[in-house]
Amino acid sequence: MYIKLANGRIYDPIHGINGEQRDIYIHNGVITRKPGINTKIGKTYDLKGKVIMSGAIDIHTHIGGGKVNIARMMLPEDHEKDLVAKTSLTRSGCGYAAPSTLTTGYRYAEMGYTACFEPAMVPSNARQSHMEMADTPMVDKGAYAMLGSDDFFLRMLSSKKDQAAISDYVAWIINATKSMGIKVVNPGGINAFKFNQRELDLDEQNRYYGVSPRQILLSLIRAVTELGVPHPLHVHGCNLGVPGNLNTTLETIKAVEGMRMHMTHIQFHSYGAEGDRKFSSGAAEIAEAINSNPNISCDVGQVLFNQTVTASGDSLHQYAGHWHAHPKKWVLMDIECDAGCGIVPFKYRDKNFVNALQWAIGLELFLLVNDPWRIFLTTDHPNGAPFTSYPHLIRLLMDKSFRNDMLSTINKDAAAMSTLGSIDREYSLYEVAIMTRAAPAKSLGLKNRGHLGAGAIADITVYTDNKDKERMFSKPDYVFKDGDLIVSNGKVVKVVNGGTHIVKPGYDKTIERSLKRYFDDYQTMSMGNFKIDDDEIVEHGNGRLIVQPCM
Amino acid sequence: MMKEFAEVTCPFCGLLCDDLVISSNSHHLKTIKNACAKATSCFEAPIVDIKPKIKNKAVSIEAAIKHAIEILSASYTPLLTGLGTDASGMRQLMNLADLKGAVIDHMHGNALMRNTLVMQDLGWIMTTMTEIRNRADMIIFVGTDATNYPRFFERAIWPNKSMFGLKNEEKDIIYIGENLNIRSGISPKGKKPTVLKCQNDDINEIISTIHALISGSTIDVEKVAGIKAGVLEKLADKIKQASYGVIVWAPAELNVPHAELTIQSLTELAKYLTRSTRFSGFTLGGNDGATTANSLCAWQSGYPLRVNFNKGFPDYEPNRYSTNNVLKNKEVDSLLWVSSFSDTHKPPKALIPSIVLAMPSTKIGYTPDVFIPVSTPGIDHAGQLNRTDTVITLMLKKLRTSPYPSVANVIEKMIEGLR
Numbered sequence: 001m002y003i004k005l006a007n008g009r010i011y012d013p014i015h016g017i018n019g020e021q022r023d024i025y026i027h028n029g030v031i032t033r034k035p036g037i038n039t040k041i042g043k044t045y046d047l048k049g050k051v052i053m054s055g056a057i058d059i060h061t062h063i064g065g066g067k068v069n070i071a072r073m074m075l076p077e078d079h080e081k082d083l084v085a086k087t088s089l090t091r092s093g094c095g096y097a098a099p100s101t102l103t104t105g106y107r108y109a110e111m112g113y114t115a116c117f118e119p120a121m122v123p124s125n126a127r128q129s130h131m132e133m134a135d136t137p138m139v140d141k142g143a144y145a146m147l148g149s150d151d152f153f154l155r156m157l158s159s160k161k162d163q164a165a166i167s168d169y170v171a172w173i174i175n176a177t178k179s180m181g182i183k184v185v186n187p188g189g190i191n192a193f194k195f196n197q198r199e200l201d202l203d204e205q206n207r208y209y210g211v212s213p214r215q216i217l218l219s220l221i222r223a224v225t226e227l228g229v230p231h232p233l234h235v236h237g238c239n240l241g242v243p244g245n246l247n248t249t250l251e252t253i254k255a256v257e258g259m260r261m262h263m264t265h266i267q268f269h270s271y272g273a274e275g276d277r278k279f280s281s282g283a284a285e286i287a288e289a290i291n292s293n294p295n296i297s298c299d300v301g302q303v304l305f306n307q308t309v310t311a312s313g314d315s316l317h318q319y320a321g322h323w324h325a326h327p328k329k330w331v332l333m334d335i336e337c338d339a340g341c342g343i344v345p346f347k348y349r350d351k352n353f354v355n356a357l358q359w360a361i362g363l364e365l366f367l368l369v370n371d372p373w374r375i376f377l378t379t380d381h382p383n384g385a386p387f388t389s390y391p392h393l394i395r396l397l398m399d400k401s402f403r404n405d406m407l408s409t410i411n412k413d414a415a416a417m418s419t420l421g422s423i424d425r426e427y428s429l430y431e432v433a434i435m436t437r438a439a440p441a442k443s444l445g446l447k448n449r450g451h452l453g454a455g456a457i458a459d460i461t462v463y464t465d466n467k468d469k470e471r472m473f474s475k476p477d478y479v480f481k482d483g484d485l486i487v488s489n490g491k492v493v494k495v496v497n498g499g500t501h502i503v504k505p506g507y508d509k510t511i512e513r514s515l516k517r518y519f520d521d522y523q524t525m526s527m528g529n530f531k532i533d534d535d536e537i538v539e540h541g542n543g544r545l546i547v548q549p550c551m
Numbered sequence: 552m553m554k555e556f557a558e559v560t561c562p563f564c565g566l567l568c569d570d571l572v573i574s575s576n577s578h579h580l581k582t583i584k585n586a587c588a589k590a591t592s593c594f595e596a597p598i599v600d601i602k603p604k605i606k607n608k609a610v611s612i613e614a615a616i617k618h619a620i621e622i623l624s625a626s627y628t629p630l631l632t633g634l635g636t637d638a639s640g641m642r643q644l645m646n647l648a649d650l651k652g653a654v655i656d657h658m659h660g661n662a663l664m665r666n667t668l669v670m671q672d673l674g675w676i677m678t679t680m681t682e683i684r685n686r687a688d689m690i691i692f693v694g695t696d697a698t699n700y701p702r703f704f705e706r707a708i709w710p711n712k713s714m715f716g717l718k719n720e721e722k723d724i725i726y727i728g729e730n731l732n733i734r735s736g737i738s739p740k741g742k743k744p745t746v747l748k749c750q751n752d753d754i755n756e757i758i759s760t761i762h763a764l765i766s767g768s769t770i771d772v773e774k775v776a777g778i779k780a781g782v783l784e785k786l787a788d789k790i791k792q793a794s795y796g797v798i799v800w801a802p803a804e805l806n807v808p809h810a811e812l813t814i815q816s817l818t819e820l821a822k823y824l825t826r827s828t829r830f831s832g833f834t835l836g837g838n839d840g841a842t843t844a845n846s847l848c849a850w851q852s853g854y855p856l857r858v859n860f861n862k863g864f865p866d867y868e869p870n871r872y873s874t875n876n877v878l879k880n881k882e883v884d885s886l887l888w889v890s891s892f893s894d895t896h897k898p899p900k901a902l903i904p905s906i907v908l909a910m911p912s913t914k915i916g917y918t919p920d921v922f923i924p925v926s927t928p929g930i931d932h933a934g935q936l937n938r939t940d941t942v943i944t945l946m947l948k949k950l951r952t953s954p955y956p957s958v959a960n961v962i963e964k965m966i967e968g969l970r
Binding site: 064 | 685
């Protein structure tokens with residue numbers, strides 16, 4: 001059946017279409033050219049004046065895996081005020097900051113999102129991550145495998161194995177864990193913490209291995225680049241949350257010498273140490289560095305004021321941050337000579353100097369980075385705020401007077417230290433479409449998503465324009481997933497499962513010889529069982545695999 | 552024809568050893584390598600021939616499921632318990648719980664809750680088996696000797712090789728508790744463990760004293776829970792010297808009132824020690840799919856086990872919604888029991904309509920309304936199960952052909968019938 005979306009205002013930055021009125025045709029879940037005159041159109045939606053974008057893509061959201069599940073279990077009080085009843089269509093569940101998987105899927109779809117990427121999948125925990133994502137309906141999923149603190153990699157690096165062998169290992173991990181890319185978290189820092197190191201700057205050495213975060217970062221970037229993985233290395237840098245860390249961040253940008261790198265939740269890495277309280281905004285310097293280094297992309301990890309929970313692979317800094325836990329409880333884990341995690345609940349307060357300045361720094365970054373193709377909209381869900389606050393964040397970016405009203409309510413000293421009030425920029429709908437659709441799709445190598453041209457998968461969101469952008473983006477009129485109408489008037493009308501995006505970079509299979517020895521000697525799980533089969537995602541996960549080509 | 556399977560995962564305790572070699576002639580299995588006594592007896596047990604039953608009368612599987620649907624259909628609040636199944640079975644049980652507004656609990660719910668309450672109160676620092684195997688230079692067993700987890704020492708404490716050059720003889724093993732078999736704690740070359748004998752009731756007092764000593768306090772009594780102050784002082788000093796210490800407990804074996812408070816003393820000690828060195832906890836449990844059930848319940852509902860779905864949304868009350876409690880308080884009006892890994896766990900006897908999905912060899916001890924023999928994940932069909940540390944999920948293999956359906960299959964049919 002052909003479906004026609006008639007007369008909408010199209011925002012499709014990949015094709016340079018900026019609000020022009022056009023028709024869209026869908027056939028068998030795919031956007032097609034206008035069919036022949038004799039073709040019967042099964043259903044027409046008159047969308048005159050409505051805003052049409054492709055389905056939104058969240059490039060960094062902690063939706064599945066051990067640490068998220070620890071957050072859910074640890075925080076019954078998080079769910080209490082946000083219980084979600086079952087309906088004739090949907091299952092029960094709950095929010096808020098650590099929502100159940102089912103509620104996560106419904107809420108993303110109801111906000112117009114059709115794909116979500118879990119950024120910190122611990123390889124040894126990959127199977128559970130995929131099981132949780134399989135139980136996250138409505139949206140397509142994907143994950144980046146975490147490397148850089150795993151002992152196998154550090155043994156290779158410290159024994160000066162050649163880059164080709166390291167690339168083989170990285171490719172093996174991507175294939176074995178069914179991932180879309182690689183993330184490094186505090187390069188080597190999680191491992192250093194296991195040797196009781198409590199900080200690790202870019203050029204400090206791991207006490208046991210004698211390698212530095214810089215070496216780790218460069219080796220992983222080369223591997224990802226050589227393998228042709230579309231998404232550049234996803235980097236959670238050193239010194240997260242540490243005042244003055246902007247210097248480390250600037251050094252990190254210099255260190256990669258023009259190679260592509262995605263710097264995630266960069267807000268948490270853009271802090272100066274000026275002023276009476278030794279905490280200041282480094283947004284201007286960081287934005288300047290991003291503007292002048294076209295190889296760098298970033299997502300912001302915006303902080304918004306509320307109770308949330310921070311869940312991170314960065315056990316070293318999560319331990320350091322546990323003193324600020326609210327409520328006063330926290331979980332830390334060392335994981336399988338592979339990685340680690342830390343879960344610390346946190347309340348961002350608008351009257352707190354540091355929190356208020358974090359909020360301002362995030363917005364400064366959004367507004368000072370010129371190229372929306374290289375800065376993506378995230379709150380590092382749930383670390384800066386739950387993903388459900390995206391519409392509010394979009395309004396802050398699109399509406400200067402609203403932003404300045406908010407600015408006038410935060411901690412006065414923080415407001416005084418921020419340049420936010422002097423920034424006039426307002427994001428356009430076109431720019432929002434870039435940063436939430438076109439750019440993430442491009443960065444991830446999703447060729448037939450993130451746009452509305454012929455051949456694109458029909459993941460489409462229809463909004464009613466509204467001066468209040470928070471309202472507009474909270475409640476789309478329609479959301480189509482693979483051509484199916486799944487959300488109408490902001491509510492789920494059809495439950496679908498979504499697929500799992502993966503890449504399958506090639507590699508020299510002889511790497512399995514040393515891996516087999518490593519597993520047999522040191523691990524408590526066999527190499528064969530570590531690897532995830534396609535069938536597991538399909539048969540046991542109720543899903544399907546979407547293989548994206550490498551470059 | 553004989554077929555040999557390697558890298559087989561054993562689903563019969565929470566360690567999920569995955570290096571077993573098992574031969575199969577499609578009906579009978581034989582363990583060839585790496586099976587403990589428990590694994591051998593479970594894998595090699597023959598398939599018992601039995602029919603589904605309604606009130607002890609043999610019926611077809613269709614008739615049994617149909618009757619179960621009638622019971623569930625007439626029920627206002629079913630209790631789904633036992634939950635001895637794999638991830639697929641648990642997914643279907645969660646679906647059924649939501650659909651029918653059921654209370655859901657696991658047969659090892661008490662043990663699960665003891666840990667969960669600690670995590671939800673102050674949190675903890677935990678570690679996993681591979682970290683212990685390679686890094687731990689001190690392992691303190693509290694209230695458990697790990698004999699219920701037969702290969703724990705072999706796999707986590709006394710490996711042939713360690714990644715960081717840590718020798719087995721350099722490790723300090725400490726036991727605190729009652730009736731502990733310390734034989735496994737003697738190193739391969741004969742180094743003896745330190746043993747503090749005490750009642751499980753007294754563990755909390757001893758641990759709290761050690762915590763106080765480590766934090767710089769002095770004690771002015773001669774003995775604490777029957778143990779000389781000097782012994783505790785010496786031990787406290789030793790603990791402080793560890794580079795990577797681990798405290799191991801088994802919540803099911805800490806059968807004392809408010810065991811969560813004892814567990815919290817352990818986890819708070821580990822947290823305190825982490826201010827200067829590295830220390831963490833490790834918990835032995837997760838039998839009968841308990842870790843899988845708890846984790847899966849948490850991701851699908853937002854809460855760990857002991858959830859009541861009767862109001863249409865998850866209502867989490869771990870004390871109130873225990874199997875014992877809801878039966879005693881008559882808060883449920885039908886019972887669905889699931890146990891597909893073990894025939895020794897029996898469903899509770901209740902004066903409400905009962906549906907039992909169990910291994911064919913199970914001696915139930917009373918006549919349930921419906922009995923459906925089910926196959927075992929990891930022997931009769933493939934599946935997924937989570938290890939005790941909540942991190943590792945392993946694939947289970949199909950090793951033989953069983954005439955019985957899986958739990959997932961039976962529950963799915965019930966759901967279809969109820970819709």
